[in-house]
Amino acid sequence: MTDLFQRELSVVNIGLSSFKESFDRNGIKSIQVDFRPGLAVSGKSKDNSKTLEAQVNVANEEAMKRILAARPMLIGMGRALDLIPGMKKNLLLHAGPPVTWERMCGPMKGGVIGALLYEGLAKDDAQAEKLAASGEIEYSPCHEHSAVGPMAGIISPSMPVFVVKNETFGNVAYCTQNEGLGKVLRYGAYGEDVVKRLKWMETVLFPVLHAAIQKLGRIDLKTLIAQALHMGDEVHNRNRAATSLFYRALAPAIVETTQDRQIAVDVLNFINSNDHFFLNLSMAAAKCALQAAEGISHSSIVITMSRNGTEFGVQLAGTGSKWFTGPAPVPDALYFKGYTKDDANPDIGDSAITETAGLGGFAIAASPAIVQFVGGRAEDALNYTLQMYEITAAENNVYQIPSLDFRGTPTGIDVRKVVDKNILPFIDTGVAHKKPGIGQVGAGVLSAPPEPFIRAFEGLFS
Amino acid sequence: MIAKATVKKGEYHDSVALMRVAKLLSEQAGVLDSAVVMATDENKRLLRGAGLSTPDVNAAGESDLVVAVAAASAELADGFLLQAIEALKSRHRELKIGNVARSLDGALKTLPDANLALISIAGRYASAEARKALENGLHVMLFSDNVSIEQELELKQFASSRGLLLMGPDCGTAIINGVPLAFANNVNRGNIGVVAASGTGAQEVTTLISNAGAGISQAIGTGGRDVKKEIGGISFLQALDYLINDPKTEVLLLVSKPPHEAVLKNILEKVKDCKKPVIGTFLGANPELFKGSGMVATATLEEGAYKAVESALGKPVSRTSGNPRFHEVIEIEAAKLRSSQKYLRGLYTGGTFVSETLFLLQGMKGDQHTVIDFGDDEFTIGRPHPMIDFTLRNKRILEEAEKPEVAVLLLDLVLGWGAHMDPLPELLPVLLEAKRKAQAAGRYLPIVMSVTGTDQDPQNRTKVVTALRGAGVIVAPSNASAARFARGVLELSGKDSV
Numbered sequence: 003m004t005d006l007f008q009r010e011l012s013v014v015n016i017g018l019s020s021f022k023e024s025f026d027r028n029g030i031k032s033i034q035v036d037f038r039p040g041l042a043v044s045g046k047s048k049d050n051s052k053t054l055e056a057q058v059n060v061a062n063e064e065a066m067k068r069i070l071a072a073r074p075m076l077i078g079m080g081r082a083l084d085l086i087p088g089m090k091k092n093l094l095l096h097a098g099p100p101v102t103w104e105r106m107c108g109p110m111k112g113g114v115i116g117a118l119l120y121e122g123l124a125k126d127d128a129q130a131e132k133l134a135a136s137g138e139i140e141y142s143p144c145h146e147h148s149a150v151g152p153m154a155g156i157i158s159p160s161m162p163v164f165v166v167k168n169e170t171f172g173n174v175a176y177c178t179q180n181e182g183l184g185k186v187l188r189y190g191a192y193g194e195d196v197v198k199r200l201k202w203m204e205t206v207l208f209p210v211l212h213a214a215i216q217k218l219g220r221i222d223l224k225t226l227i228a229q230a231l232h233m234g235d236e237v238h239n240r241n242r243a244a245t246s247l248f249y250r251a252l253a254p255a256i257v258e259t260t261q262d263r264q265i266a267v268d269v270l271n272f273i274n275s276n277d278h279f280f281l282n283l284s285m286a287a288a289k290c291a292l293q294a295a296e297g298i299s300h301s302s303i304v305i306t307m308s309r310n311g312t313e314f315g316v317q318l319a320g321t322g323s324k325w326f327t328g329p330a331p332v333p334d335a336l337y338f339k340g341y342t343k344d345d346a347n348p349d350i351g352d353s354a355i356t357e358t359a360g361l362g363g364f365a366i367a368a369s370p371a372i373v374q375f376v377g378g379r380a381e382d383a384l385n386y387t388l389q390m391y392e393i394t395a396a397e398n399n400v401y402q403i404p405s406l407d408f409r410g411t412p413t414g415i416d417v418r419k420v421v422d423k424n425i426l427p428f429i430d431t432g433v434a435h436k437k438p439g440i441g442q443v444g445a446g447v448l449s450a451p452p453e454p455f456i457r458a459f460e461g462l463f464s
Numbered sequence: 465m466i467a468k469a470t471v472k473k474g475e476y477h478d479s480v481a482l483m484r485v486a487k488l489l490s491e492q493a494g495v496l497d498s499a500v501v502m503a504t505d506e507n508k509r510l511l512r513g514a515g516l517s518t519p520d521v522n523a524a525g526e527s528d529l530v531v532a533v534a535a536a537s538a539e540l541a542d543g544f545l546l547q548a549i550e551a552l553k554s555r556h557r558e559l560k561i562g563n564v565a566r567s568l569d570g571a572l573k574t575l576p577d578a579n580l581a582l583i584s585i586a587g588r589y590a591s592a593e594a595r596k597a598l599e600n601g602l603h604v605m606l607f608s609d610n611v612s613i614e615q616e617l618e619l620k621q622f623a624s625s626r627g628l629l630l631m632g633p634d635c636g637t638a639i640i641n642g643v644p645l646a647f648a649n650n651v652n653r654g655n656i657g658v659v660a661a662s663g664t665g666a667q668e669v670t671t672l673i674s675n676a677g678a679g680i681s682q683a684i685g686t687g688g689r690d691v692k693k694e695i696g697g698i699s700f701l702q703a704l705d706y707l708i709n710d711p712k713t714e715v716l717l718l719v720s721k722p723p724h725e726a727v728l729k730n731i732l733e734k735v736k737d738c739k740k741p742v743i744g745t746f747l748g749a750n751p752e753l754f755k756g757s758g759m760v761a762t763a764t765l766e767e768g769a770y771k772a773v774e775s776a777l778g779k780p781v782s783r784t785s786g787n788p789r790f791h792e793v794i795e796i797e798a799a800k801l802r803s804s805q806k807y808l809r810g811l812y813t814g815g816t817f818v819s820e821t822l823f824l825l826q827g828m829k830g831d832q833h834t835v836i837d838f839g840d841d842e843f844t845i846g847r848p849h850p851m852i853d854f855t856l857r858n859k860r861i862l863e864e865a866e867k868p869e870v871a872v873l874l875l876d877l878v879l880g881w882g883a884h885m886d887p888l889p890e891l892l893p894v895l896l897e898a899k900r901k902a903q904a905a906g907r908y909l910p911i912v913m914s915v916t917g918t919d920q921d922p923q924n925r926t927k928v929v930t931a932l933r934g935a936g937v938i939v940a941p942s943n944a945s946a947a948r949f950a951r952g953v954l955e956l957s958g959k960d961s962v
Contacts, residue, residue, distance in 0.1 A: 013578065013579075014580070016568065017608070021582055024648070034564050037585045389566055392567055
């Protein structure tokens with residue numbers, strides 16, 4: 003005997019939304035499904051995904067267990083050349099999947115030129131450009147060296163880096179110090195001011211921060227980020243709370259360990275005047291957590307989303323170091339005065355690692371102050387976060403959304419769900435000018451492009 | 465070019481909000497240049513450089529907001545300034561969070577106790593979604609068409625193996641636990657259970673039953689192909705079982721085109737064992753087929769509905785055809801026809817009505833009577849169903865009204881959920897125009913309609929019927945009555961044989 007007649011009807015309406023009116027008017031519980039067909043993947047990969055379903059589920063469970071168990075701690079600093087695996091004098095690390103000098107976008111070329119000037123390997127722009135193209139300089143993705151960099155993401159051998167260690171599993175991730183907004187290297191600017199600032203960061207900021215961190219022993223980044231989410235950050239496009247918390251943790255130690263009072267003042271003012279100082283650390287914390295799931299055979303969890311300004315790249319826990327790429331789109335953005343979408347470079351930076359770890363655009367519901375980027379209403383931000391639960395494997399155990407009754411943020415993108423539901427990861431981002439040397443022109447949001455996810459799915463289930 | 469600026473003292477907006485409004489402003493046609501910024505020294509300098517500064521702006525401090533616009537005239541600039549200030553005001557709207565999901569499993573997270581999925585997406589995606597719903601333990605109403613018969617069979621076998629009901633594909637109508645699904649009406653609840661392989665058929669019988677004072681326990685749709693040989697009536701037989709075992713169902717009414725022989729045999733076997741009265745309307749079937757089954761077979765939907773009502777209420781229902789007034793009006797209408805008016809035009813939105821009407825017109829003389837189903841694929845490609853979009857039928861109504869040989873227009877109008885929510889403003893002017901056209905040519909054109917619906921429907925049947933009658937339309941209580949009336953007019957005018 004059927005139970006259909008015994009219980010009040012409760013309906014999932016997939017398709018014509020007008021059919022839902024009858025349920026609303028008749029007081030029947032129902033939910034609308036705004037259906038769209040899945041992404042087009044090969045029939046063979048689809049069949050294989052079905053065959054392997056149980057195996058993949060088990061692998062993903064393990065991947066999520068590890069990602070959620072991660073405890074990223076800031077434990078120290080050092081020089082890129084001394085710390086970053088594989089770093090050498092003629093190597094520059096960059097954001098996103100691998101890219102040659104010829105195919106680099108404007109802002110990344112600008113970053114490379116700036117880094118060569120900063121390293122003293124070239125005297126002027128022209129010389130730097132020539133050297134960059136000469137074959138003497140090698141390029142490699144930050145992600146292939148346990149590092150992450152925002153926007154152009156250039157890390158050169160002399161740059162100081164933070165060391166973030168996952169205390170649960172022992173893996174380590176690196177990131178540079180954030181330069182601030184405006185004309186900065188990561189947005190492709192390479193003027194005299196830019197290089198001067200980088201030098202100051204190396205010779206003044208670094209030693210002060212290094213000493214302060216040593217004094218403190220370690221800073222628990224996961225807890226700090228969790229608190230920042232309660233204070234209105236999503237730690238990608240808004241880092242005001244996290245930077246404040248970081249500043250609060252660091253300031254007494256800086257005062258205590260710095261002999262020269264003016265230097266302490268300069269360092270504190272530098273951090274205080276840059277709302278995004280924490281961004282690089284939120285990225286390293288995210289990277290550190292996701293590294294723990296690297297190499298789990300069969301897992302369809304995305305552990306890297308990253309852009310080099312030309313291409314958008316994805317890596318899966320279950321496909322080793324292989325990159326799956328597609329063209330990087332231009333973000334929908336709000337532009338600074340004097341700039342338009344025509345000036346914008348396609349999406350760039352390793353910072354989508356925050357979304358990959360359940361932060362940034364995935365946690366935008368926690369950050370009402372920046373909902374202007376997504377249409378201006380708190381409701382829009384909530385709906386974006388809610389949509390990301392559709393494509394994730396878990397809810398975060400530590401990062402929470404206050405306005406969703408402290409529900410854990412959607413964490414761990416399952417490429418199967420992205421393909422099946424045709425819902426693409428939602429990413430917060432800054433926008434660089436497409437020409438080298440100009441810098442940031444706006445900030446906004448975008449949906450990841452479909453191609454890398456289609457290729458990743460087909461790669462995993464080939 | 466005229467530059468205008470407004471300074472809002474001490475008004476704070478975060479920079480992103482300012483950028484949003486600035487974007488809005490710069491996109492307006494006629495805005496030559498604009499700025500929405502806090503009056504910091506740096507910004508004031510920029511404004512001066514752009515020629516957007518005014519003495520007010522120069523005097524403003526860094527906690528003041530400046531909105532500046534350059535346009536062709538002062539009036540234009542003032543207008544843009546007002547728009548920008550309006551856009552900066554708070555934009556609270558009612559929060560509607562999480563009421564739309566993007567997938568079935570997303571929906572089930574919000575509504576974990578869901579027990580039915582209503583699926584109306586394009587056919588090539590529909591069967592995969594139906595399968596997922598069944599796998600999640602949901603009953604399914606599959607409204608979508610263009611699902612292959614192989615997929616239908618697979619889905620139905622899977623559903624029945626899980627004790628679940630799959631209504632469809634191409635199932636337009638069902639009423640479960642009193643809730644109208646897709647194209648269905650608000651009807652009285654009661655003790656008559658309906659199994660229907662035809663959507664319009666189900667709407668006609670459930671509304672006739674409700675309007676006659678009885679009610680519906682459940683109306684289960686199966687999709688038209690269910691009773692074919694390939695599917696074997698899986699859903700039909702399953703629904704029959706459900707209703708036989710349902711204590712709230714005391715009378716059963718079965719509606720379908722004639723099933724495949726083997727399927728009918730299985731249906732009748734169940735009927736034979738059933739202790740409850742069973743009425744069957746198998747449109748166009750030979751009544752001999754049902755002999756000995758214990759089923760009361762009727763030739764029309766109307767008769768099926770009324771037989772079920774009589775069985776449910778235990779008292780007779782009066783038929784329109786037994787009403788002397790019915791015949792009087794036929795005489796009145798017939799007398800108005802001219803000798804050129806010989807043929808009937810049935811213009812339908814419900815396919816089942818076409819079958820019923822064709823059956824009732826059998827044996828009529830004359831070879832140019834026409835009955836058209838506007839719900840047929842050839843009319844619906846690239847446009848909504850004719851129950852929602854009247855365009856094509858309206859056009860045809862006006863064309864037919866101009867033809868001297870047309871004697872009667874026979875139309876249906878289906879109300880309820882899924883149908884046009886406000887049909888009169890689109891239909892009435894066309895009907896009046898049709899009558900005017902005929903009149904201008906010296907003819908009288910009778911329009912006979914049935915209105916399928918109830919007063920509980922969002923359109924309210926009485927309201928619609930009253931308005932139609934006010935326009936001179938003859939409204940019959942059912943399609944069968946309307947068809948008989950039309951035939952009566954033609955036959956009485958004696959001109960169908962000329």
